[in-house]
Amino acid sequence: xxxxxxxxxxxxxxxxxxxxxxxxxxxxxxxxxxxxxxxxxxxxxxxxxxxxxxxxxxxxxxxxxxxxxxxxxxxxxxxxxxxxxxxxxxxxxxxxxxxxxxxxxxxxxxxxxxxxxxxxxxxxxxxxxxxxxxxxxxxxxxxxxxxxxxxxxxxxxxxxxxxxxxxxxxxxxxxx
Numbered sequence: 001x002x003x004x005x006x007x008x009x010x011x012x013x014x015x016x017x018x019x020x021x022x023x024x025x026x027x028x029x030x031x032x033x034x035x036x037x038x039x040x041x042x043x044x045x046x047x048x049x050x051x052x053x054x055x056x057x058x059x060x061x062x063x064x065x066x067x068x069x070x071x072x073x074x075x076x077x078x079x080x081x082x083x084x085x086x087x088x089x090x091x092x093x094x095x096x097x098x099x100x101x102x103x104x105x106x107x108x109x110x111x112x113x114x115x116x117x118x119x120x121x122x123x124x125x126x127x128x129x130x131x132x133x134x135x136x137x138x139x140x141x142x143x144x145x146x147x148x149x150x151x152x153x154x155x156x157x158x159x160x161x162x163x164x165x166x167x168x169x170x171x172x173x174x175x176x
Contacts, residue, residue, distance in 0.1 A: 025052030035122045051111040065097035076104030
């Protein structure tokens, strides 16, 4: 049972991990919010929309897709060339054109500020929860120890009182 302290190195590690996840996440993806309590019956965590560096563009025809692609390029977006064989343009059925693009650096910087703030808030909350559990355990342990000490003191007082009574009775009867 030890109290946890805020550690900047741990925070930095968590923020670096969140940034790595951000760089391969599609903007608006729904993920489990592990900072919240799960549903009591289904044990599923609530969902939240995640910020991501990748934006998906979708169109019904090639010309609309190209127009959206060019508009995003004009805003500073770049073509996504992702890992694990992910392709920047995906045809998901006849007449559907989908593509992935990376947000501009300025938009990524804004998102990362928000993500870093969220990660720090979650880390501080985690420390606070862990420390409150430790505090409650320590309170319970001390209360148990004090109750035991009181019980032992009462037993000792009862023994001494009985010994005094026995000595008084023995003196009255002339036994000792």
